[in-house]
Amino acid sequence: MGWWIGRFRAAAEALAGDRPWALRLAGMLITLVLVGGSGLGGWAIERLAVASPLAGVGLLVAGLASALAGRSLRLEVEAVQRLLPATANGDLTAARGRLAWIVGRDTDRLNREGILRALAETASENAVDGQLAPLFWMLVGAALWCSAPGLPGPLALAWAFKASSTLDSMLGYRRGRLRWLGTAGARLDDALTWLPCRLTALGLGHWTEALDDGRPDPSPNAGVSQAAYAHAVGIRLGGLNHYRGEARSKPLLNRRGRPTDASALGAILDLTGRISLGWLAATGLAAAALQAWRWMQT
Numbered sequence: 001m002g003w004w005i006g007r008f009r010a011a012a013e014a015l016a017g018d019r020p021w022a023l024r025l026a027g028m029l030i031t032l033v034l035v036g037g038s039g040l041g042g043w044a045i046e047r048l049a050v051a052s053p054l055a056g057v058g059l060l061v062a063g064l065a066s067a068l069a070g071r072s073l074r075l076e077v078e079a080v081q082r083l084l085p086a087t088a089n090g091d092l093t094a095a096r097g098r099l100a101w102i103v104g105r106d107t108d109r110l111n112r113e114g115i116l117r118a119l120a121e122t123a124s125e126n127a128v129d130g131q132l133a134p135l136f137w138m139l140v141g142a143a144l145w146c147s148a149p150g151l152p153g154p155l156a157l158a159w160a161f162k163a164s165s166t167l168d169s170m171l172g173y174r175r176g177r178l179r180w181l182g183t184a185g186a187r188l189d190d191a192l193t194w195l196p197c198r199l200t201a202l203g204l205g206h207w208t209e210a211l212d213d214g215r216p217d218p219s220p221n222a223g224v225s226q227a228a229y230a231h232a233v234g235i236r237l238g239g240l241n242h243y244r245g246e247a248r249s250k251p252l253l254n255r256r257g258r259p260t261d262a263s264a265l266g267a268i269l270d271l272t273g274r275i276s277l278g279w280l281a282a283t284g285l286a287a288a289a290l291q292a293w294r295w296m297q298t
Contacts (some may be wrong), residue, residue, distance in 0.1 A: 001166045009170075013177055023180035031167060031184040038163035042155035050149065060155055064138060067158035068275065069130030076102050077119050081262060088112055106242040116260040118270060121237050124229035127272040128138060129165055132197040135276055137161045139283045143196045144289065150184045164189040190220050197221040201228035203275050209254070216251040223251060231253040233267040 008030045016022035045063055049056030055086030080102075083095040094113055096107040103118050105190040110118065137157040147154030171178050201210035201224055210228035217223025230237045236257035 001034065001038065001163050002170060005030070005170050008034070009181065011068045011183060015183075016177075018216050020180045022181055023036060023177055025182040027181045029161065030171075030181075031164070031188055034167060034185075035160050035163040035188065039152060039156045039160035042157070043152045046145070046153045046155055053080040053249050063155045064158060067134045067138065067155070069126070069134075070272060073130055073272075077123050077265055077269065080115065080119055081265065084112065084115065099170060104243060106245065109242075111154060113259055116262070116265070117237060117239070119265055120260040121226055121274075123265060123268045124226045124237070127229065128193060128197050128200055128221065128225040129169075129266065129290070131194045131272055132279075133165070134197065134274060135279060136196040137192070139279060141288075142283070161192050164192055176267050184229070193221045197225050200225060200275060203278065204232040204271065206231035213251065213253045223253065227253040229268050230257055230272065232271060233264045234258060235260045235264045246281045265282050 012023065012026035016026050034233060042063060045056060045059050047056075049060040076098075079097055080098045083090055084096075085099055092110070092112065092115065096110055099110070099115055099118060100107045102120050106116070107118070122264035135158075137160070138154040141152060141154035141157035144151045144157075154204075164185060167182070168189035171182030172186035172189065173179075173182060198211075200208070201207050201229060204210075206228050209231045210224045213230070214223030217226075226237050230253040234254070234257050236255055236259060237253040238251060240249050241245060242248070
């Protein structure tokens, strides 16, 4: 998806130049092609799995696994943690460099607390973007597939969501031509993440606090997901960040919480795993109850 976005962007900027209306139109076309194409690709694999299980089921399972980023998120967070020095006065160069792979803020001047806060914020935001939201749409697709096998199913919806999320991460910035080119992808990602984000806050037991703390954030979802995890593990997130040398103040989340520590990072990652298992268990129970009800009616 990223490969295609890069090429679509280059072609769009070459044709549209600096004209806002043309860039917005190009962004809508890119979104339509990438999200629609990803969904159709998933749907084709689903149809193959139905028609020829021997050939298609393996592809279907691999495709579903590719849509969930929980394990890779944990590995990246733990990789940065391992590079942190044992003492507060140790060299942070390696940890800053590895952190820059997974966050958008400037990392070259972050102290130990700043690195830990950045890890907590990216872990809590990407818990929804990379794991829980695609899982949610996967489960919705599974429900559609069970009710009508001809409809798009779990892989089609999961890949369509991942396409919108990737568009947002690559083009959804309020600078330069991306201010117009990335609008369509960013708005679609906001819409598709809205419900899974709030279900996550509900599952963490901090619905009201997450909505109140996250409301000032420019993103309708990032602040809510970060606030929900901040309250759940008792840490304070938000504050001053720098992006390309420009200072930007983010809303404080759970302002009475403690500074982020290593135990909080582990708790965030563990909570994401538990919510995932909870959603799977609840869906399985609902499917079993529905099947039992249908059997009783026959």
